[in-house]
Amino acid sequence: MSDYTKVTLDESEIPTQWYNIIPDLPAPPPPPLHPATREPIGPEDLAPLFPMDLILQEVSQESYIDIPGEVLDVYKLWRPTPLYRAHRLEKVLDTPARIFYKYEGVSPAGSHKPNTSIPQAYYNAKAGVKKLTTETGAGQWGSALAFACAQFGLDLEVWQVRSSYDQKPDRQRMMRIWGAEVHPSPSENTEAGRQILALDPNTPGSLGIAISEGVMRAAPDPDAKYALGSVLNHVLLHQTVIGEEALKQMEKVGETPDLLIGCTGGGSNFAGLSFPFLREKLAGKINPTIRCVEPASCPSLTKGEYRYDFGDTIGMTPLVKMHTLGHDFIPDPIHAGGLRYHGMAPLVSHIYELGMLEAVAIHQNECFSAAVKFARSEGIVPAPEPSHALAAAVREAVRCRETGESKTILTALCGHGHFDLSSYEAYLNGDLVDYDYPDAKVADAMSRVPVVD
Secondary structure (H helix, E strand, O other): OOOOOEEOOOHHHOOOEEEOOHHHOOOOOOOOEOOOOOOEOOHHHHOOOOOHHHHHHHOOOOOEEEOOHHHHHHHOOOOOOOEEEOHHHHHHHOOOOEEEEEEOOOOOOOEOOHHHHHHHHHHHHHOOOOEEEEEEOOOHHHHHHHHHHHHHOOEEEEEEEHHHHHHOHHHHHHHHHOOOEEEEEOOOOOHHHHHHHHHOOOOOOOHHHHHHHHHHHHOOOOOEEEOOOOOOHHHHHHHOHHHHHHHHHHHHOOOOOOEEEEEOOOOHHHHHHHHHHHHHHHOOOOOOEEEEEEEOOOOOOOOOEEEEEEOOOOOOOOEEEEEEOOOOOOOOOOOOHHHOOOEOOHHHHHHHHOOOOEEEEEOHHHHHHHHHHHHHHHOOOEOHHHHHHHHHHHHHHHHHHHHOOOOEEEEEEOEEOOOOHHHHHHHHOOOOOOOOOOHHHHHHHHOOOOOOO
């Protein structure tokens, strides 16, 4: 079975349920808190932003939630996604390690994001919502939600982080083709944006600012709701189709991962791949090491503090306990735009605190070096985000070469880099600068994070 290069599943093998890891954890995650009262929030507190179906998924204690038929019908446009063994990369690295990658770039939007944008659009349409608002960093989430809204007849307004808006004009064009209205963030269209621009007219923006703008637009509009592409429990839940399929595919070729690696920004891609495998590990069936990989310039897990903090910059969202660099964090404009959020998903943060995950931070030059090796051997140009996971996989494969250890490595290639070629140009021209986020900046930001007893 080791000669397999591409492992496929039949359409009938698409998962029909999402997996909720919370009931299987040894301790429940801390609850979100109301930003004013600091008391645990209830469904009514989230109702201005989300439809009730998604709120119930956010707080669900059920291990499995059925995927609606209307969602499965759209999933069938690209799911199940292929699993590949990277034979050619292994040969380039001269490693005894076996490297597998689950490729989510075959979706219409070119990433894993439609796994959650489709159900989010469906549940909003079902609730009678007419319009969604959202933020996006590199543009993968914005384009995925634009595609989803087109499927279910919803209007969409997107705030894209200014640095990515300028770097990646093709993502804007893609969103507009699917019918979305797109603004650079911060913008003059919301009070939150105007406040930030008054302080710094040249700010590169951040996901926290863009979230504030999207929330500010949706909250007072009875016909509108807000949609988030990562971080929240229901988003991570929807992404578990990745890991459920990967489990079946690895079983088909008689392989069990010794090491599972995922890039982490908000945490949805990582959770989508890893949570089904973590379920099997908790059940004693397998025992992989599970490793998060983040940018050295946005190291929420490896340098951030585990604190209650706002999910947005202005402080409109509930307080959630997560690894955070501070809600007013403004990232260095690195090219991995989707990995520049100030916090990590509360559920990923909680599981990390339980000691079930490892985390490393890697500089962008090493990541692009791994991505170029991968593109030249495997043929796919990766998005900058999964290049972090590829860099960690290359590190491990080289270590196996040096020690002679044979190890099975599994990662998720969560999107292609066809709209990120300017990033590759900067790398190939030697223009990328590695940046370590300073401890002093973390300490300064923590002084403005709310103190919760």
